[in-house]
Amino acid sequence: NMAAPPITAEELEDLREAFTKIDVDNDGVISKDELDAVLKAANLSLPGYRVREMIQELSKSSEELNFDKFTEIVHGLKSAEVAKTFKKAITKKEGICNVAGTSEQTGTQHSYSEEEKVAFVNWINKALEKDPDCKHVLPMDPNTNDLFTAMGDGIVLCKMINLSVADTIDERTINKKKLTPFTIQENLNLALNSASAIGCHVVNIGAEDLKEGRQHLVLGLLWQVIKIGLFADIELSRNEALIALLRDGESLEDLMKLSPEELLLRWANYHLEEAGCGKINNFSNDIKDSKAYYNLLNQVAPKGDEEGIPPIAVDMSGLREKDDLKRAELMLDQAERLGCRQFVMPTDVVRGNPKLNLAFVANLFNKYPALKKPENQDIDWSSIEGETREERTFRNWMNSLGVNPRVNHLYADIDDALVIFQLYEKIKVPVDWDRVNKPPYPKLSSNMKKLENCNYAVELGKKEAKFSLVGIAGQDLNAGNRTLTLALLWQLMRRYTLNILEDLGDGQKVIDDTIVSWVNDNLTRAGKSTISSFKDGSISTSMPVLDLIDAIQPGSIRYDLLKTEDLTEEEKLNNAKYAISMARKIGARVYALPEDLVEVKPKMVMTVFACLMARGLRA
Ligand SMILES: *[C@@H]1O[C@H](CO)[C@@H](O)[C@H](O)[C@H]1NC(C)=O
Ligand SMILES: *[C@@H]1O[C@H](CO)[C@@H](O)[C@H](O)[C@H]1NC(C)=O
Ligand SMILES: *[C@@H]1O[C@H](CO)[C@@H](O)[C@H](O)[C@H]1NC(C)=O
Numbered sequence: 001n002m003a004a005p006p007i008t009a010e011e012l013e014d015l016r017e018a019f020t021k022i023d024v025d026n027d028g029v030i031s032k033d034e035l036d037a038v039l040k041a042a043n044l045s046l047p048g049y050r051v052r053e054m055i056q057e058l059s060k061s062s063e064e065l066n067f068d069k070f071t072e073i074v075h076g077l078k079s080a081e082v083a084k085t086f087k088k089a090i091t092k093k094e095g096i097c098n099v100a101g102t103s104e105q106t107g108t109q110h111s112y113s114e115e116e117k118v119a120f121v122n123w124i125n126k127a128l129e130k131d132p133d134c135k136h137v138l139p140m141d142p143n144t145n146d147l148f149t150a151m152g153d154g155i156v157l158c159k160m161i162n163l164s165v166a167d168t169i170d171e172r173t174i175n176k177k178k179l180t181p182f183t184i185q186e187n188l189n190l191a192l193n194s195a196s197a198i199g200c201h202v203v204n205i206g207a208e209d210l211k212e213g214r215q216h217l218v219l220g221l222l223w224q225v226i227k228i229g230l231f232a233d234i235e236l237s238r239n240e241a242l243i244a245l246l247r248d249g250e251s252l253e254d255l256m257k258l259s260p261e262e263l264l265l266r267w268a269n270y271h272l273e274e275a276g277c278g279k280i281n282n283f284s285n286d287i288k289d290s291k292a293y294y295n296l297l298n299q300v301a302p303k304g305d306e307e308g309i310p311p312i313a314v315d316m317s318g319l320r321e322k323d324d325l326k327r328a329e330l331m332l333d334q335a336e337r338l339g340c341r342q343f344v345m346p347t348d349v350v351r352g353n354p355k356l357n358l359a360f361v362a363n364l365f366n367k368y369p370a371l372k373k374p375e376n377q378d379i380d381w382s383s384i385e386g387e388t389r390e391e392r393t394f395r396n397w398m399n400s401l402g403v404n405p406r407v408n409h410l411y412a413d414i415d416d417a418l419v420i421f422q423l424y425e426k427i428k429v430p431v432d433w434d435r436v437n438k439p440p441y442p443k444l445s446s447n448m449k450k451l452e453n454c455n456y457a458v459e460l461g462k463k464e465a466k467f468s469l470v471g472i473a474g475q476d477l478n479a480g481n482r483t484l485t486l487a488l489l490w491q492l493m494r495r496y497t498l499n500i501l502e503d504l505g506d507g508q509k510v511i512d513d514t515i516v517s518w519v520n521d522n523l524t525r526a527g528k529s530t531i532s533s534f535k536d537g538s539i540s541t542s543m544p545v546l547d548l549i550d551a552i553q554p555g556s557i558r559y560d561l562l563k564t565e566d567l568t569e570e571e572k573l574n575n576a577k578y579a580i581s582m583a584r585k586i587g588a589r590v591y592a593l594p595e596d597l598v599e600v601k602p603k604m605v606m607t608v609f610a611c612l613m614a615r616g617l618r619a
């Protein structure tokens with residue numbers, strides 16, 4: 001005789017709703033004869049004789065039928081006869097809450113998913129549990145709207161961004177004490193510009209949306225931030241053991257082209273195959289019965305063959321459970337023993353919520369990849385290169401503009417130039433979409449179709465954008481020639497940046513010198529040293545950047561936190577981290593990384609000053 005699973009918060013809400021419907025005078029008690037009505041209101045159908053029996057039973061005691069008694073009764077039923085109908089009653093509701101009028105521009109209704117909110121709240125509560133700076137809002141209650149209020153001052157969001165991509169936000173730049181509307185605004189700027197810098201698409205979301213807790217926007221941004229963190233290590237260059245997933249006849253390059261989602265699916269199937277089970281095609285329909293999950297957990301659980309990690313034997317008896325929801329609950333109990341009960345509730349498994357199940361699996365992978373780097377002689381390890389800082393910056397930049405598909409691998413994912421065309425549109429170069437081949441490409445001529453696109457992309461660059469593309473052909477983009485692809489991407493990013501300045505300056509043409517002289521003018525008037533160009537050696541200390549920030553927003557830089565002379569490499573990096581975060585905090589959407597300043601990379605240095613100038617012109 002199995003104990004009934006506890007009533008979830010969501011179910012409880014449904015029961016409460018039903019109870020209030022019947023409890024018309026609102027005194028918290030209903031008549032025992034109304035049991036039938038309240039069960040019906042909760043969509044729990046029982047045969048009439050059963051209900052009559054229960055009412056008889058109730059009337060023997062002097063206890064009143066209040067809400068607690070009602071849930072107790074339902075809990076008793078849950079293990080037995082109504083389990084099926086109960087499940088139906090709650091799965092009927094898709095868990096989508098409608099929020100009216102959250103977007104003033106369009107007046108449309110936006111919906112957000114209640115279960116996502118619950119999942120993210122639990123994840124954040126755990127991730128920031130020990131962070132003293134979040135004590136004022138944590139732990140949040142997943143059953144309320146705590147999350148949306150808690151996000152309002154920007155601190156939690158900054159922390160989550162920094163957890164997803166370590167060292168993105170300099171601790172010193174977050175305003176933590178005695179918050180005012182102004183310092184909150186700064187935190188939100190810092191959060192949004194940093195989110196953008198790690199590749200979140202933040203074009204349609206502003207500080208106001210966070211401050212006012214617009215649910216669908218907050219959840220959308222959080223999901224992006226969390227996903228970037230979860231996916232960070234699902235990448236061959238970060239985890240060479242992923243080579244174990246290579247299939248016969250496949251090259252390393254093929255494997256490296258897979259998106260994190262594809263790699264996860266392959267990883268799950270690798271373990272399922274080892275367990276002698278059938279494959280799954282997705283983390284929605286195919287995992288609803290928890291059977292694949294059971295086998296996956298069993299495969300990846302520590303076996304005691306690694307020093308210092310005690311074995312955990314997964315109890316598979318729940319596989320015999322007939323009811324999907326109960327089986328899911330039992331499976332999650334096992335996940336809990338592995339410390340991996342995250343993101344999904346039993347109902348999310350049974351409904352196959354794709355987003356939350358993806359997160360569940362990604363987290364499981366991160367904790368227990370259970371892959372061994374094969375001792376294969378044929379593998380050329382040197383060909384597995386991680387991406388360079390420059391490549392990452394370009395990739396984050398285009399992703400933050402919302403290109404579709406998202407670019408996971410710089411060269412492979414733009415080999416059909418579709419993303420390049422979207423970037424052309426962002427810099428106001430018109431694209432004739434009739435000339436563009438679109439996926440799915442025919443199998444036999446797929447590369448030819450992509451190449452045609454690449455040729456057109458180069459043509460647009462030369463003729464319309466007037467880029468300098470000497471010696472670049474469509475072939476180079478298509479084949480992913482690094483140097484030449486980067487040359488095109490740089491010109492796109494540069495033009496994008498200059499366009500912003502030109503728009504602010506009423507269309508006046510802007511070149512590098514325009515920026516240098518604006519910067520120097522501002523620095524001079526503030527009584528600071530100037531720069532000779534974007535290659536000026538003094539930039540490696542970040543002082544010119546910091547001085548400019550302080551000139552644009554006087555008093556913003558805390559010089560007492562900085563070393564300004566005779567800096568070691570470490571101190572330079574320390575200044576640079578502070579400078580980049582401060583730039584974002586005063587409202588400049590900077591994509592460059594601290595190392596770019598320390599090493600005085602002229603291109604990235606140019607973008608930093610250009611973004612600050614844009615911020616200055618907007619002031
Ligand atoms: C960001 O992450 C780095 C490295 O993990 C850490 O040193 C720093 O304190 C973190 N900053 C914030 C604001 O949490
Ligand atoms: C998941 O895969 C199954 C086949 O294994 C398919 O029937 C189903 O439509 C897929 N669901 C989604 C959402 O892709
Ligand atoms: C990329 O193109 C440049 C210039 O044409 C050439 O020198 C280089 O060898 C190419 N790289 C690869 C990997 O083909």
Ligand SMILES: *[C@@H]1O[C@H](CO)[C@@H](O)[C@H](O)[C@H]1NC(C)=O
Nearest residue numbers: 522525526551552616617619
């Ligand atoms: C620097 O530029 C900003 C923005 O244009 C302006 O508000 C500020 O006064 C300037 N600083 C100095 C010292 O001129």
